[in-house]
Amino acid sequence: MKPSESIKKVCFVLPTFNEADNIRSTIESIFLEKKHVNKATFFILIVDDNSPDGTQQIVKDLMGQYQNLKMITGEKKGLGEAYKRGFDYALSELDADIIFQMDSDGQHDSKLIPHFLSVFEQGFDLIIGSRFVEGGSTPEFSLRRKILSKVGNLLVRYVGGVSQIKDCTSGYRCIRASFLKRDSIKSLSARGYSFQSSLVCELTSQGAKTKEIPITFTRRISGESKLSWEDQVEFIMNIPRLGFRNYQDFIRYAIVGVSGVFVNLGIYYILTRFFGISQIVSPIISIECAVLSNFILNNFWTFKGRNLQESFISKLFKFHSIAALSGATNYGVFIMLISIFTINDLVANLVGILLGAILNYLINSNWTWRKFD
Ligand SMILES: Nc1nc2c(ncn2[C@@H]2O[C@H](COP(=O)(O)OP(=O)(O)OP(=O)(O)O)[C@@H](O)[C@H]2O)c(=O)[nH]1
Numbered sequence: 001m002k003p004s005e006s007i008k009k010v011c012f013v014l015p016t017f018n019e020a021d022n023i024r025s026t027i028e029s030i031f032l033e034k035k036h037v038n039k040a041t042f043f044i045l046i047v048d049d050n051s052p053d054g055t056q057q058i059v060k061d062l063m064g065q066y067q068n069l070k071m072i073t074g075e076k077k078g079l080g081e082a083y084k085r086g087f088d089y090a091l092s093e094l095d096a097d098i099i100f101q102m103d104s105d106g107q108h109d110s111k112l113i114p115h116f117l118s119v120f121e122q123g124f125d126l127i128i129g130s131r132f133v134e135g136g137s138t139p140e141f142s143l144r145r146k147i148l149s150k151v152g153n154l155l156v157r158y159v160g161g162v163s164q165i166k167d168c169t170s171g172y173r174c175i176r177a178s179f180l181k182r183d184s185i186k187s188l189s190a191r192g193y194s195f196q197s198s199l200v201c202e203l204t205s206q207g208a209k210t211k212e213i214p215i216t217f218t219r220r221i222s223g224e225s226k227l228s229w230e231d232q233v234e235f236i237m238n239i240p241r242l243g244f245r246n247y248q249d250f251i252r253y254a255i256v257g258v259s260g261v262f263v264n265l266g267i268y269y270i271l272t273r274f275f276g277i278s279q280i281v282s283p284i285i286s287i288e289c290a291v292l293s294n295f296i297l298n299n300f301w302t303f304k305g306r307n308l309q310e311s312f313i314s315k316l317f318k319f320h321s322i323a324a325l326s327g328a329t330n331y332g333v334f335i336m337l338i339s340i341f342t343i344n345d346l347v348a349n350l351v352g353i354l355l356g357a358i359l360n361y362l363i364n365s366n367w368t369w370r371k372f373d
């Protein structure tokens with residue numbers, strides 16, 4: 001038997017908190033799909049956070065019927081923490097080859113499991129059930145939830161450097177287990193729902209070959225959503241962290257930025273002292289020289305090898321427009337701090353410079369020199 005034909009262990013990691021009304025049908029519907037899949041054994045791992053509604057008893061009863069149904073329990077620390085514990089168990093105790101992430105409330109259609117696995121067999125490492133690719137939908141979302149979901153995804157995609165992925169927060173995914181063994185996954189700090197977006201960014205930066213397949217995300221069968229305000233706050237706080245994942249790039253970018261200050265000052269000095277050019281005209285030339293030298297160093301050093309398909313001129317144009325935006329941010333923050341908050345002008349300018357520089361880095365690293373198309 002060729003390695004690709006060997007029997008694969010597929011583990012469905014299902015986090016539960018108060019899913020007593022849904023868990024039985026979810027488990028049954030997943031095991032039902034096994035008959036459509038050859039060369040695989042199915043395991044379901046329930047990760048329950050001591051649900052007070054009797055979820056665990058229902059799972060225990062079903063364990064008599066399904067030998068491959070497992071459960072681990074613990075204190076409620078959030079969805080991300082539950083997934084980390086679940087992955088750990090699926091890898092170390094069940095020796096899984098393929099891991100599915102799925103909700104336990106019936107919102108994820110089990111009938112798509114064979115399709116996920118056939119895409120996996122084509123060599124993909126991360127298959128995402130996507131609400132936002134053609135054919136995918138969220139027909140029962142309220143307008144508020146639609147907006148939250150869309151805006152959340154846009155932030156993750158463009159700040160997190162995964163603009164090629166349309167649905168970064170979907171909870172229905174199939175992942176090559178070897179990718180989850182890496183330490184960087186175990187140490188992802190997101191505890192709640194933001195774990196989902198952190199995981200997509202991390203897997204992608206590890207080089208996971210990704211494919212999205214359309215899903216229809218329906219209403220949960222019963223019970224309440226567990227998405228809390230804390231989760232939403234953590235999600236927002238997590239966005240800058242996603243942008244800074246490649247901190248080495250940021251250090252190089254900062255070095256280039258500092259070099260730009262010297263280029264700017266040096267050219268200004270030469271123009272005013274040796275060429276007698278006025279103090280009005282000289283800064284225009286020296287600033288432009290600094291922007292150009294920063295661009296060249298970033299293109300050939302900081303972000304070397306990224307976004308090669310886009311022309312030099314087009315990137316140069318983007319770099320200039322982002323520099324203007326950062327300059328405007330710097331100025332806007334400065335004016336706001338001195339006029340509204342009456343903060344010392346030097347401190348206000350420093351805050352403006354820092355915010356402008358961070359914005360500049362995030363947009364350039366995820367747009368001008370983005371990693372993927
Ligand atoms: N173990 C564990 N599971 C959780 C926790 N929070 C959510 N879950 C489970 O994670 C899955 C996704 O949560 P949901 O509340 O369905 O989130 P959602 O699908 O965005 O919201 P709805 O559309 O209202 O269902 C469900 O199976 C929950 O039971 C948690 O803190 N611990």
Ligand SMILES: [Mg+2]
Pocket residue numbers: 103105107220
């Ligand atoms: Mg749900």
